[in-house]
Amino acid sequence: MKPGKINMDRKKISSEEIASKRNFEDLLKAHKKRRPFYLSFWFIGLAGLSLLSIIAISTYRTEQRVKLTLKPEAGQLQLTKFVDLPMKNVQIPFEEFSVDAKAGGKITSASGSMIIIPAQAFVDPAGKMILGKVDIRYREFRDAVDFFLSGIPMGYDSAGAHYQLESAGMMEIKASQNGTAVQMAADKKIEIRMVSAHEGTHYNMYELDTVGRNWIYRGKDKIEEIDKIKMPRLINGSQHSAELTLRAFGFSIGKIIYVSSPFQNLVLDQEYAPGLYLPKGTVVDLKVGRGGEEDLDSASYSYPGVDVAFEGDNSEITKVKTEIATIEKTKPVKPVKAKNERYRFNVDVDPNEFPEMYEYKNLLFEVGPENKTFNQSLYQIEWDNVSMSYGKPGINYNLTFTKSGKSQTFSVYPVYEGKDSVAVMKVYRDKFRQYEVKLKDRKEKEKKMEEEWKRQQEEWAKEQKKRQQEWEEQQKAWKKKDEDWMKAKANLGTAEVIRVFSISNFGIYNSDCPVQYKDQATVAAIFKAGNDRFFGDIFHIEKSRNTLVKIYNYDSESPVVNYNKSGRNILFTVIDKETLALFDENDFASMSKDVKKYSFLMKKSDKKFNTPEDVRAFLLPAKENVAK
Amino acid sequence: MTISTYHISKDLMLEEAELIKASKKDPARFAPLYERYHEPIFRFIYQRMDDKDQAFDLTAQVFLKALSNLHRYEDKGVPFASWLYRIARNEVYQLFKDRKAVRTLNIESVQITEMFSEMEAQNTEEHHRLLLDTIKDLPDDDLQLIEMRFFESKPFKEIAEILAITENNAKVKLYRILDRMKLMFQQKSKAL
Numbered sequence: 001m002k003p004g005k006i007n008m009d010r011k012k013i014s015s016e017e018i019a020s021k022r023n024f025e026d027l028l029k030a031h032k033k034r035r036p037f038y039l040s041f042w043f044i045g046l047a048g049l050s051l052l053s054i055i056a057i058s059t060y061r062t063e064q065r066v067k068l069t070l071k072p073e074a075g076q077l078q079l080t081k082f083v084d085l086p087m088k089n090v091q092i093p094f095e096e097f098s099v100d101a102k103a104g105g106k107i108t109s110a111s112g113s114m115i116i117i118p119a120q121a122f123v124d125p126a127g128k129m130i131l132g133k134v135d136i137r138y139r140e141f142r143d144a145v146d147f148f149l150s151g152i153p154m155g156y157d158s159a160g161a162h163y164q165l166e167s168a169g170m171m172e173i174k175a176s177q178n179g180t181a182v183q184m185a186a187d188k189k190i191e192i193r194m195v196s197a198h199e200g201t202h203y204n205m206y207e208l209d210t211v212g213r214n215w216i217y218r219g220k221d222k223i224e225e226i227d228k229i230k231m232p233r234l235i236n237g238s239q240h241s242a243e244l245t246l247r248a249f250g251f252s253i254g255k256i257i258y259v260s261s262p263f264q265n266l267v268l269d270q271e272y273a274p275g276l277y278l279p280k281g282t283v284v285d286l287k288v289g290r291g292g293e294e295d296l297d298s299a300s301y302s303y304p305g306v307d308v309a310f311e312g313d314n315s316e317i318t319k320v321k322t323e324i325a326t327i328e329k330t331k332p333v334k335p336v337k338a339k340n341e342r343y344r345f346n347v348d349v350d351p352n353e354f355p356e357m358y359e360y361k362n363l364l365f366e367v368g369p370e371n372k373t374f375n376q377s378l379y380q381i382e383w384d385n386v387s388m389s390y391g392k393p394g395i396n397y398n399l400t401f402t403k404s405g406k407s408q409t410f411s412v413y414p415v416y417e418g419k420d421s422v423a424v425m426k427v428y429r430d431k432f433r434q435y436e437v438k439l440k441d442r443k444e445k446e447k448k449m450e451e452e453w454k455r456q457q458e459e460w461a462k463e464q465k466k467r468q469q470e471w472e473e474q475q476k477a478w479k480k481k482d483e484d485w486m487k488a489k490a491n492l493g494t495a496e497v498i499r500v501f502s503i504s505n506f507g508i509y510n511s512d513c514p515v516q517y518k519d520q521a522t523v524a525a526i527f528k529a530g531n532d533r534f535f536g537d538i539f540h541i542e543k544s545r546n547t548l549v550k551i552y553n554y555d556s557e558s559p560v561v562n563y564n565k566s567g568r569n570i571l572f573t574v575i576d577k578e579t580l581a582l583f584d585e586n587d588f589a590s591m592s593k594d595v596k597k598y599s600f601l602m603k604k605s606d607k608k609f610n611t612p613e614d615v616r617a618f619l620l621p622a623k624e625n626v627a628k
Numbered sequence: 629m630t631i632s633t634y635h636i637s638k639d640l641m642l643e644e645a646e647l648i649k650a651s652k653k654d655p656a657r658f659a660p661l662y663e664r665y666h667e668p669i670f671r672f673i674y675q676r677m678d679d680k681d682q683a684f685d686l687t688a689q690v691f692l693k694a695l696s697n698l699h700r701y702e703d704k705g706v707p708f709a710s711w712l713y714r715i716a717r718n719e720v721y722q723l724f725k726d727r728k729a730v731r732t733l734n735i736e737s738v739q740i741t742e743m744f745s746e747m748e749a750q751n752t753e754e755h756h757r758l759l760l761d762t763i764k765d766l767p768d769d770d771l772q773l774i775e776m777r778f779f780e781s782k783p784f785k786e787i788a789e790i791l792a793i794t795e796n797n798a799k800v801k802l803y804r805i806l807d808r809m810k811l812m813f814q815q816k817s818k819a820l
Contacts, residue, residue, distance in 0.1 A: 003764055003771070004730040005678055009737055013680065018667045021684045024659045030688075031655055031695045211684060 026213050029157065033552060082213045083508075085151040086537065086574045090609055092146055094137040094174075101130045101177075109138055113498075115173070116191040122175060122182045129185065134177050140194070141170040144541040145616045147548040152208065154548050156215045156514050163514035165206070165215070166547045168198035168499060170510040181506075189502040196499045196511065198546065199223065205501050208508035221501040221511050312456045317449045324442045331394035332356040332431040335363060335424050338415035343367045343374060345399065345412065347388060354388070356435070359427045362420045365399060365412035374410050388412075520562040524597040527553055529573060529581040530604050536573055538600075541619070543568040543585075561600070565593055571600055572619060578608050580618060644708050652698050662691055665709055669716050675780055676720050678732040686723065690716045710789035717772075717790065733763065733771075739778050747810050755817075762812045770805045777802055 085091070097115075099105040104119040115138060122130040141150050152170065156163045171194055175182050184190065201223065206215035333356075338344060344364045351358035365388075367374050378401065385402040391411050400409040416424040499511050527534045538551040542564050551571075553559045563569050571583040581602035591598060609615050650657040669690055674683040693715055694701075701711060723729040740759060744751040749759075766774065776782045776790070788798040 002731065002768070003733045005732045006760055006764065007678065007732060007734045010734050013671075013674065015667060018670050021670075021687075022663065022666045024662050027658075027662060027688065027691055027695065028655060030692050211681065 021211055023212055025157070025160075082153065082210050083151045083208075084153075084537075086148060086539075087577060087609065087615070089578065090149055090612060090615060092139050092141060092149055092612055094139045094172075097136045097138065098133050099136060101132055101134045107136060107138070109140070111140055112195045113140065113171070114193040116193070118188050118190070121185055121188040121190065122177070123185045124177075124180070124182060130177055130182055132177065134175055134182060137172075137174040137176075139172050141167075141172075142197070143546060143616075143620075144543075144548045145612065145619055146170075148539055148541075148619075149612055149615060152508060152510075153550070155550075156206070156512070158217075158514070161516070163516055164547055164549060165510065165512040166515055166545055168200070168203045168511040168513070168546070169194050169196040170508065170512075172508045173503070174506050184504055184506065186504075189504055191500065191502050192509070193224075194221075194499045194501075194511070196497050198511075199497050200513075203499070203511045203513045206510045206512050207503070207505065208510070210507075215510065215512070218501070218503075218509070221499040224498040224500060312453060312460070314449075314453050317446065317453060320442055320446045320449060324439065324446060327435065327439045327442060329390055329393050330354075330356050330435070332428060332435055333394055333396060333414050334428055334432075335360070335414040335416050337421065338364060338366055338417050342369070343376070343379075344415065347386075347399070349388065356431050357414075359431075360414070360424060362416065363424065364415050364417070365397065366415040367399075368396060368411045368413055371410040373408070378408070517562065517564070521565045521593065523561045523563070523591075523595060525551070525553075525559050525561045526597075526599040527559075527571075527573070528599060528601045529575055534573065534581070534602070538571055538573050541570050541572075543570075543620070561598075563588070570619065571602065573602060575604055580605050580609060580615070582619065641707070645703055648698065648701060648703070648708060651695070655695055655698075658695055658698070661708065665712055666691070668709070669712055672713060672716050672780070673720055675734055675775070676732060677723075677729050679729065682723075682729055686719055687716075690719055693719070706789050710786065713790045714792075733775065733779070735760075735779055743774075743778055746806055747813065749810070749813060755813075758813055758816045761816060762809050765812065766805070766809070770801075770808070773798070773802050773805055774809075 095109050097107045099107065099117050101122045102120060104117040104121055107115040107117070109115070115136070117136075120129055122134050124130055141147055141152070147154055147167065147170070150170075150172075154165045154167070156165050171192065173190075173192075175184075201220070203221065205218040205221050207218050209216050344366045347365050349357040349363075357363070381401070381403060383401045383403050385400075387400050387402075389398045389400065391398045396411045396413050398409050399412045400407050501509070501511075503509060525538075527538055535554050538553045538559070538561075540549040540551060540561065540563065542549075544567055545564075549562075551559050551561060561571065568585050569588045570585055571588075573581050575581050581604040583600045583602045587601075605618060607614075607618075609618065644661065647657060647661050651661065666687065670683060670687040673686050673690070674680065677683050677686075690712065694712055697715075701708070720729075724731045740756060741751055743759065744755065747759075749755055763771065763774065772791070773787065776787045777784075782790075784795050784798045784802075788795040791798065793801070
């Protein structure tokens with residue numbers, strides 16, 4: 001076996017540390033749980049297969065062949081894991097938080113339990129103080145289903161006696177930074193304020209010792225009663241809320257915002273902390289402030305940015321467009337050589353009105369051939385008024401003759417006589433060039449303005465979309481907070497006290513009462529799952545006791561079930577790590593009370609279990625009166 | 629404190645024999661043997677592993693196995709400790725075989741110096757690296773001998789009892805391994 005790793009000068013481990021892990025009592029107990037090898041089924045079987053089958057048949061006294069499932073591997077003796085997860089894929093999830101290591105902080109879990117971390121509480125494995133963000137993982141185990149899924153043993157050994165632990169609540173807390181576990185500073189303690197459905201001072205605090213494989217007694221927890229102040233909830237994501245300033249435990253918890261219909265004139269939404277339990281005597285200052293006057297129950301909030309219209313100004317674009325139209329209208333008309341057969345006029349053109357006409361000399365206006373009504377007699381008329389206007393841009397003009405209120409309009413074309421052609425064309429070319437330059441300039445300006453306008457509109461649309469998204473996210477967040485509050489409120493219904501204790505290490509802690517049950521019925525048990533004999537861990541819940549009993553069921557010798565005859569009992573086991581088989585309360589009730597030996601036929605579920613809720617629904621159907 | 633199991637007195641050996649006999653009838657009588665050998669067995673296991681918690685678990689496993697199989701143990705003039713070491717060695721290797729732990733070498737710098745002295749080579753940084761490479765390339769049987777002799781400072785007699793070979797055989801094997809290592813080391817040096 002080639003080495004996968006070489007450590008140079010690894011830190012030595014002291015004899016004291018090694019000695020601290022020695023525990024002969026544990027070794028003896030583990031040994032006693034197993035029968036000596038020479039009495040094991042397989043040793044007997046080694047005498048010969050035929051002898052094996054004879055012994056098998058005679059041992060079980062059945063006419064039918066049974067399938068034997070030995071676990072662990074036959075003949076091998078193994079220590080079982082101390083925290084033994086029965087269904088690895090179904091776990092009580094951790095809640096995840098962060099605290100600043102230097103400042104410390106307070107964490108409120110969804111159940112309402114609180115973790116109070118002092119400043120500078122964390123050190124690295126070398127003992128050096130840690131700064132920066134530390135990740136905290138926390139979860140609670142409240143009832144027998146939680147205990148089952150956790151794999152945490154509920155037995156306790158002390159002074160040679162074994163006790164069952166009835167729990168008022170159990171928790172696990174871990175801390176890490178960048179994925180590396182951190183420890184608590186030697187002089188610091190973290191205060192845990194764990195909500196519990198169990199009153200009573202007969203519980204003790206224990207810390208789970210996974211190395212020594214036992215619970216370590218850590219004293220008594222303190223109990224504070226809960227004064228269940230009615231906590232209203234946010235309604236429909238409304239931002240209307242009341243601000244409660246809580247002063248408790250000697251320091252300010254902070255501001256918690258709730259909505260309640262009696263409140264008027266409310267302040268806007270701020271920090272929200274779900275499911276806070278307030279000990280008796282907590283001072284609550286209710287502050288009210290500005291707000292609307294809508295009916296709270298039907299209030300809905302319209303985010304201010306969503307419906308706002310685009311407010312851009314495009315008047316400059318309109319102005320430029322007008323300028324372009326004007327310029328295009330005054331497009332210089334190219335004069336042509338006059339035709340002898342056509343009628344012409346000599347018109348005094350106002351250069352202000354027709355600037356493109358400016359500088360032309362000897363320019364005449366020829367009546368176009370399309371004017372069918374024009375004739376020579378029109379020259380003889382003394383007209384009241386003659387005016388010129390633009391015709392088709394760049395093509396012609398209109399000449400309008402008016403007399404006694406009647407007008408005649410003819411399209412005319414600027415022409416020149418042969419001798420004036422050079423001068424006229426020069427003027428035309430200059431004029432046209434100027435026209436093009438001016439038009440181009442305006443068109444470029446128009447283009448830039450339109451682009452800017454489009455950009456403004458797009459930005460506005462983007463901003464609206466962002467505001468809409470923010471609004472939707474905020475509503476989702478409100479909805480989540482509301483759901484969290486409802487979950488906490490569900491717990492609120494069962495919470496009776498806060499159990500307060502301090503811890504010096506991260507790990508698993510239990511508020512427990514060690515008991516030894518008296519006056520129980522005892523039954524030698526054979527377990528079957530489906531039709532087959534079953535070997536494996538069996539779990540026993542008696543519903544009035546907040547504990548879980550694990551029955552070791554690996555030997556060919558019958559294990560024993562001790563149970564409370566007047567209690568509500570169930571037995572169950574895990575099949576193939578993903579489903580369960582159950583001997584339910586009714587099955588127990590139908591069992592004769594005087595029976596000394598019994599074959600417990602556990603009914604296999606046909607479903608796979610994916611969540612703790614699945615398991616709870618199967619083992620302890622809704623509305624169960626179960627100690628929690 | 630690590631007890632050298634091969635320097636226990638004859639009286640102590642007789643006492644051990646009595647304890648073993650009593651433990652076969654009453655497992656509670658095994659306690660003194662457990663107390664005596666817990667630390668050396670742990671150190672033997674931990675020498676070969678990286679994970680301290682796993683080493684503690686495995687140590688518990690070894691003693692459980694020993695206690696449960698005590699009826700098989702016969703006093704053949706070999707110290708009880710070597711029987712425990714054999715169980716420990718088997719358990720550790722089973723773990724490696726099952727890929728539940730990483731085979732690890734834990735070496736101190738001073739032990740490397742000793743090896744260089746045996747190999748008649750200079751202790752330089754370059755040679756240090758080459759030596760570690762050479763050690764990693766050794767077949768497992770050879771590595772076990774090197775480990776017990778140089779990294780755990782076990783006497784040849786103890787090594788022989790653990791590996792179930794004669795003391796002389798253990799010595800001859802070790803020096804042959806060192807010769808092969810010298811050759812491998814020289815070849816690696818030339819390749820640079």
